[in-house]
Amino acid sequence: MNIALFRNLFREKKLSLSHPRLLTYQELSNAVSPLSSLELYQNLLKKSKKIGLTSIYRSLGLFESLGIVFKITNGSSVKYKLCELENHHHHIICKACGNVVELNFCDISDWSKKVTEVTGYQVVDHQLNFFGFCKACIPLQRSQSAER
Numbered sequence: 001m002n003i004a005l006f007r008n009l010f011r012e013k014k015l016s017l018s019h020p021r022l023l024t025y026q027e028l029s030n031a032v033s034p035l036s037s038l039e040l041y042q043n044l045l046k047k048s049k050k051i052g053l054t055s056i057y058r059s060l061g062l063f064e065s066l067g068i069v070f071k072i073t074n075g076s077s078v079k080y081k082l083c084e085l086e087n088h089h090h091h092i093i094c095k096a097c098g099n100v101v102e103l104n105f106c107d108i109s110d111w112s113k114k115v116t117e118v119t120g121y122q123v124v125d126h127q128l129n130f131f132g133f134c135k136a137c138i139p140l141q142r143s144q145s146a147e148r
């Protein structure tokens with residue numbers, strides 16, 4: 001999501017675009033790979049930006065609830081990636097290197113129908129993550145399993 005859309009979203013939702021929120025957004029948009037709140041904090045400190053870890057943490061929580069960032073939990077590590085796609089979408093995460101790719105399609109209407117059939121619920125939302133190995137990590141996985 002680019003800065004113009006980001007600003008628009010905050011305006012639409014009547015949320016204030018505070019300094020910590022803007023800094024957190026900017027740092028995430030500069031990142032080449034997903035970052036933890038501590039890494040974001042350290043990056044901003046290096047640039048002599050005045051921001052507290054708690055503010056970053058809170059901003060990330062807000063971004064996540066707005067669907068702007070994707071939270072990647074791997075054991076005890078939690079990292080965040082700024083979403084490029086603006087509308088509803090899904091992600092696939094590499095189990096080896098943690099790379100994330102956004103999927104610009106969602107084809108689960110049959111599944112939703114089935115859920116309604118079985119439960120009687122009206123489905124209004126869903127979350128779905130895919131996990132696997134990226135192209136770079138597949139050969140490494142193969143050689144690792146060959147060693148065993």
Ligand SMILES: [Zn+2]
Binds near residue numbers: 069070082084
């Ligand atoms: Zn995303």
Ligand SMILES: [Zn+2]
Binds near residue numbers: 095096134135136
């Ligand atoms: Zn990988």
Ligand SMILES: [Zn+2]
Binds near residue numbers: 089106107128
């Ligand atoms: Zn979907």
